[in-house]
Amino acid sequence: MKKTExxxxxxxxxxxxxxxxxxxxxxxxxxxxxxxxLTEFKPAYLKYETESSTDGLAVFSEIYYPKGWHALIxxxxxxxxxxxxxxxxxxxxxxxxxxxxxxxxxxxxxxNKVTLxxxxxxxxxxxxxxxxxxxxxxxxx
Numbered sequence: 001m002k003k004t005e006x007x008x009x010x011x012x013x014x015x016x017x018x019x020x021x022x023x024x025x026x027x028x029x030x031x032x033x034x035x036x037x038l039t040e041f042k043p044a045y046l047k048y049e050t051e052s053s054t055d056g057l058a059v060f061s062e063i064y065y066p067k068g069w070h071a072l073i074x075x076x077x078x079x080x081x082x083x084x085x086x087x088x089x090x091x092x093x094x095x096x097x098x099x100x101x102x103x104x105x106x107x108x109x110x111x112n113k114v115t116l117x118x119x120x121x122x123x124x125x126x127x128x129x130x131x132x133x134x135x136x137x138x139x140x141x
Contacts, residue, residue, distance in 0.1 A: 013057055014084050015082070015089065016082065027055050030056070033053065034054075036048050044103035046062070050097045052092065056092055058090050058092050058099075059089045062088050063086055064080070064082040064088045069101055070103075072100040073097050074098055
């Protein structure tokens, strides 16, 4: 945290190596012609297109929150880094790539499945009760 006070965070990123392996940021270089473009934005999904002639480190202006956010490069999950104490960062290999961030916390996904199953159970019970009610009414007529 103290290091972020003394550097130009537009040019330099601080990665806490006690939390992330140093190998995750090895081999990165600056490329003045590299580009990152946001192509899709939803509350739980971000998609970027990147292009660079070297391996690089991209710092995104979103808050680092590892509990639920997943980072993918070309559809393969990759390690999400914390830069400048609060921001997300990724090591992006050279070339053209699609970078995606998805918010998929396990409790939310499990809760959705339980809710869906419960909803189908209620619908099945309703249809069963309606069928029994209709069958009883046709017997008495």
